[in-house]
Amino acid sequence: MNIELDDFLDEKIDEALELVNQRNPGLEWSKEQLIRLLIGRGLSHTFRQNVRRKANLQGTYRKLPPDDAGRTMIVTNISRGGVGFTLVERCRIRPREILDVEFMLDNEEKSIITRRVLVRHVVADHVGAEFCEFSDEEILSELP
Numbered sequence: 001m002n003i004e005l006d007d008f009l010d011e012k013i014d015e016a017l018e019l020v021n022q023r024n025p026g027l028e029w030s031k032e033q034l035i036r037l038l039i040g041r042g043l044s045h046t047f048r049q050n051v052r053r054k055a056n057l058q059g060t061y062r063k064l065p066p067d068d069a070g071r072t073m074i075v076t077n078i079s080r081g082g083v084g085f086t087l088v089e090r091c092r093i094r095p096r097e098i099l100d101v102e103f104m105l106d107n108e109e110k111s112i113i114t115r116r117v118l119v120r121h122v123v124a125d126h127v128g129a130e131f132c133e134f135s136d137e138e139i140l141s142e143l144p
Contacts (some may be wrong), residue, residue, distance in 0.1 A: 013031055016034060016038075017029060017031060023121075023123060023126075023128075052077045052079040052082075053077060053078055053079065054076065055075045055076060055077055055106075056074065056075075056076070057074065057078075057104065057105065057106060058072065058074055058075075058104075059072075059074075059075055059085070059102055059103025059104070059113075060072060060101070060103070061099045061100065061101045061102075062100045063093075063097065063098075063099055064097075064098045064100065072088035073085040073086065073087055073088060073101070073103075073127075074086045074088060076126070082117065082120070082129055082130040082131055083101065083115075083117060084126065084128045084129075085126070085127050085129070087125045087126075087127065093119055093127055094122065095119050095120060095122060096118065096119060097119045098116060099116070099129065100114070100115070101113075101116075101117055101129070102114045116132060117129035117130060117131055117132065118132050
């Protein structure tokens, strides 16, 4: 299969391919495989609503109900809707778990972000989570 794309579209496909390969280490997808995925799944389900920005910010996370102490994480990307982070120490985290996260932005104000998140995916030591707020009943219903 040979696909010719204009420069803009080719650049966007390269960005998406880099993201897919980053999130799925070892898969090493080709452009053709990514295009087939996009067509098969639908573009609206594949691309994010909020742009993620790369980061390298140290922070902590706590499982709910709160465990004794926060564990260290490195925030690797952030958007208005969520955060991606790498676990510094080994800990079992599963999708649908709820965590409290806290980290400091590298902006001029050194803003501290403290948010509740819902884990959406876990690949090896990388966690992708969505910012959200829940009532106590919703939290209890999500716990394993």
